Amino acid sequence: MPAPWFHWDGEDLLLAVHVQPGARTDRVDGCYGERLKIRICAPPVDGKANSYLLRYLAGLFDVPLRNVSLLSGASARAKRIRIRQPARLLPEITPAGD
Numbered sequence: 001m002p003a004p005w006f007h008w009d010g011e012d013l014l015l016a017v018h019v020q021p022g023a024r025t026d027r028v029d030g031c032y033g034e035r036l037k038i039r040i041c042a043p044p045v046d047g048k049a050n051s052y053l054l055r056y057l058a059g060l061f062d063v064p065l066r067n068v069s070l071l072s073g074a075s076a077r078a079k080r081i082r083i084r085q086p087a088r089l090l091p092e093i094t095p096a097g098d
Helices: 046-061
Strands: 007-009 012-020 026-031 035-039 068-072 078-084
Touching: 012 046, 035 046, 046 068, 046 078
Parallel strands: 012 035
Antiparallel strands: 007 012, 012 078, 026 035, 068 078
């Protein structure tokens, strides 16, 4: 059974995340309710955490930054993210069509 924090929209991966800015290290930290918890070092100031999060996810899923977009939650910890055609997946994510 797939994790509740992701689903596929064609070849695009949609993530429901809970972000903790201002952490000591960047890391994916398991589930937080029905969201994926992600800790990032960036402070929650002037959109810096959002920009940093998108760059972090681009590296994590091995896609160009232009393939990662914030769908909702710009000023909240709960966010929805679209990753277009991810080249790499987290172990908990089943590939599209499986």
